[in-house]
Amino acid sequence: MSPLARTAPVPAETAPEIIRNFCIIAHIDHGKSTLADRMLQSTGVVQPRDMKAQYLDRMDIERERGITIKSQAVRMPWEVDGTAYALNMIDTPGHVDFTYEVSRSLAACEGALLLVDAAQGIEAQTLANLYLAMENDLTIIPALNKIDLPAAQPEKYAEELANLIGGDPEDVLLVSGKTGVGVEALLDRIVADIPAPVGVPDAPARAMIFDSVYDSYRGVVTYVRVVDGALTPRQRIQMMSTRASHELLEIGVISPEPNPTKGLGVGEVGYLITGVKDVRQSKVGDTVTDLAKPATESLGGYEDPKPMVFSGLYPLDGSDYPDLRDALDKLKLNDAALVYEPETSAALGFGFRCGFLGLLHLEITRDRLEREFNLDLISTAPNVVYDVTMEDGSETVVTNPSEFPTGGKVAEVREPMVSATILAPSDFVGAIMELCQARRGQLGGMDYLSEDRVELRYRLPLAEIVFDFFDQLKSKTRGYASLDWKADGEEAADLVKVDILLQGEQVDAFSAITHRDKAYSYGVMMTGKLRELIPRQQFEVPIQAAIGSRIIARENIRAIRKDVLAKCYGGDITRKRKLLEKQKEGKKRMKMVGRVEVPQEAFIAALSSDDSGAAKDKAKK
Numbered sequence: 001m002s003p004l005a006r007t008a009p010v011p012a013e014t015a016p017e018i019i020r021n022f023c024i025i026a027h028i029d030h031g032k033s034t035l036a037d038r039m040l041q042s043t044g045v046v047q048p049r050d051m052k053a054q055y056l057d058r059m060d061i062e063r064e065r066g067i068t069i070k071s072q073a074v075r076m077p078w079e080v081d082g083t084a085y086a087l088n089m090i091d092t093p094g095h096v097d098f099t100y101e102v103s104r105s106l107a108a109c110e111g112a113l114l115l116v117d118a119a120q121g122i123e124a125q126t127l128a129n130l131y132l133a134m135e136n137d138l139t140i141i142p143a144l145n146k147i148d149l150p151a152a153q154p155e156k157y158a159e160e161l162a163n164l165i166g167g168d169p170e171d172v173l174l175v176s177g178k179t180g181v182g183v184e185a186l187l188d189r190i191v192a193d194i195p196a197p198v199g200v201p202d203a204p205a206r207a208m209i210f211d212s213v214y215d216s217y218r219g220v221v222t223y224v225r226v227v228d229g230a231l232t233p234r235q236r237i238q239m240m241s242t243r244a245s246h247e248l249l250e251i252g253v254i255s256p257e258p259n260p261t262k263g264l265g266v267g268e269v270g271y272l273i274t275g276v277k278d279v280r281q282s283k284v285g286d287t288v289t290d291l292a293k294p295a296t297e298s299l300g301g302y303e304d305p306k307p308m309v310f311s312g313l314y315p316l317d318g319s320d321y322p323d324l325r326d327a328l329d330k331l332k333l334n335d336a337a338l339v340y341e342p343e344t345s346a347a348l349g350f351g352f353r354c355g356f357l358g359l360l361h362l363e364i365t366r367d368r369l370e371r372e373f374n375l376d377l378i379s380t381a382p383n384v385v386y387d388v389t390m391e392d393g394s395e396t397v398v399t400n401p402s403e404f405p406t407g408g409k410v411a412e413v414r415e416p417m418v419s420a421t422i423l424a425p426s427d428f429v430g431a432i433m434e435l436c437q438a439r440r441g442q443l444g445g446m447d448y449l450s451e452d453r454v455e456l457r458y459r460l461p462l463a464e465i466v467f468d469f470f471d472q473l474k475s476k477t478r479g480y481a482s483l484d485w486k487a488d489g490e491e492a493a494d495l496v497k498v499d500i501l502l503q504g505e506q507v508d509a510f511s512a513i514t515h516r517d518k519a520y521s522y523g524v525m526m527t528g529k530l531r532e533l534i535p536r537q538q539f540e541v542p543i544q545a546a547i548g549s550r551i552i553a554r555e556n557i558r559a560i561r562k563d564v565l566a567k568c569y570g571g572d573i574t575r576k577r578k579l580l581e582k583q584k585e586g587k588k589r590m591k592m593v594g595r596v597e598v599p600q601e602a603f604i605a606a607l608s609s610d611d612s613g614a615a616k617d618k619a620k621k
């Protein structure tokens with residue numbers, strides 16, 4: 001129909017009947033942000049001249065990588081048949097690492113727009129998020145995006161979508177976020193199909209936190225969806241998981257900038273500010289209630305974020321250690337899932353063992369530390385968390401391979417598992433099965449979505465997919481496969497710790513926990529790599545890989561005497577001195593492992609997955 005005038009005052013508490021809360025679920029790059037931008041324009045919330053590309057993605061890194069990390073909510077006015085509706089669009093993060101945040105965003109909505117690229121069809125992430133939406137009983141509106149593309153196949157994929165959610169291909173909307181085609185019809189459909197929120201207005205207030213973001217000026221800004229009752233400024237509220245209480249300093253809606261209101265009522269979505277400085281005090285999934293008249297039951301579904309992948313982060317220059325600690329303290333304010341504690345490594349010096357939700361979370365954190373805080377870092381190979389039971393019944397949680405118990409008798413080691421969904425053209429089924437089998441996967445099922453597209457379900461150890469699984473999958477399927485996974489308990493496995501020894505001394509940074517069948521290949525790979533990277537010494541240096549006291553692989557670095565004066569004939573003493581000084585300077589960057597001098601670059605090159613000659617050359621220098 002038509003956008004309302006921008007100047008229309010935002011009502012303090014909007015009647016639930018005219019509210020529609022929805023989110024967009026889509027695979028990465030299927031055009032969610034572009035469509036969201038277009039809706040902001042079509043509803044008049046953002047004027048075309050104010051349009052910054054992808055208004056909802058605020059952080060630089062998000063913009064650069066083109067992915068959405070933090071979810072937010074925007075209110076858009078939209079008029080249908082003379083009634084002014086308030087549409088709340090809740091943005092969901094698009095990556096598997098953030099599944100819990102996605103699930104909370106979905107729980108704040110009554111409906112979801114299922115957006116699929118008309119040239120690509122359904123992908124694994126679309127499916128995973130669709131299942132989550134269905135679990136939350138959301139009304140699904142299917143839409144094909146990018147229908148302006150010459151390669152678009154709307155009929156084929158409308159059929160695929162209709163088969164998936166059960167419906168008529170005719171009901172699948174055709175839109176283009178780029179040209180704006182179909183966007184107004186889409187907004188009308190949201191009003192018509194998605195149910196209005198229901199709640200009890202005079203019950204004690206209950207609101208669910210679906211996002212919380214640290215702002216350096218305002219402190220933590222918390223995004224909530226009110227379920228029952230109402231929240232008003234100056235009210236004292238309580239967080240139900242921690243029982244901590246705060247005063248509501250400001251409350252309002254985003255449209256598209258924060259817009260303070262006199263309160264938020266049943267079904268409304270908006271933000272609140274209490275002056276807390278740390279997102280851990282305002283946790284996603286928690287329930288906000290009134291301190292004076294608290295609700296007895298929380299809204300449920302609250303979980304503490306659980307780090308799945310650990311890695312050691314070390315400053316390249318040891319004197320940056322205090323800066324790294326400060327930087328992590330600052331990042332923590334904005335990231336409830338980040339955990340870290342100090343650790344020391346013989347090879348890398350002082351650093352921190354950090355826990356992340358997944359590899360992307362690790363990369364983003366590392367990127368931010370390097371970019372926003374100007375730190376040069378080295379990270380150890382990521383590992384998962386193992387639960388170890390000893391024969392005497394004691395239990396240990398291992399987040400660092402070098403802490404894996406070796407002394408007493410290990411009765412059982414359990415590793416985290418995931419259930420993965422892979423979608424690909426049927427030609428690649430063989431290659432995918434081969435890859436999953438090599439990664440200790442168990443096939444759970446296989447379905448054809450259409451004649452030429454298959455969904456494969458596997459249960460795999462998390463450790464087998466955190467490294468290069470996705471890259472391998474992409475290369476084996478020429479980029480056509482998509483992957484999504486979620487945590488799925490743990491399982492006992494025959495896991496061992498492989499240590500790397502330099503002249504009999506263990507180098508902690510290279511210890512790894514692997515399946516017994518793969519221990520040998522890890523040992524051979526690592527000893528080979530180190531033999532290339534470590535310069536020859538004045539004595540022979542054995543490099544060994546060992547499980548406990550059993551050596552499983554060995555390489556030797558032959559002895560030389562590096563005589564820097566060899567080429568220096570005659571008696572020019574100043575020149576000799578200069579060369580000796582230079583050699584001394586070089587030695588400062590060396591780490592001693594027992595009697596062996598190892599340039600720090602060798603450790604770095606061995607830890608980096610970059611196998612290029614450049615890294616090796618650098619290390620040899």
Ligand SMILES: Nc1nc2c(ncn2[C@@H]2O[C@H](COP(=O)(O)OP(=O)(O)OP(=O)(O)O)[C@@H](O)[C@H]2O)c(=O)[nH]1
Nearest residue numbers: 029030031032033034066067068094146176177178
């Ligand atoms: N031709 C065409 N291109 C589009 C359309 N919508 C988006 N794109 C392009 O598709 C790419 C991905 O779009 P985004 O909106 O960033 O995708 P997204 O789904 O938000 O991606 P994530 O934030 O990573 O989840 C960009 O290069 C867009 O320019 C469309 O309707 N037509």
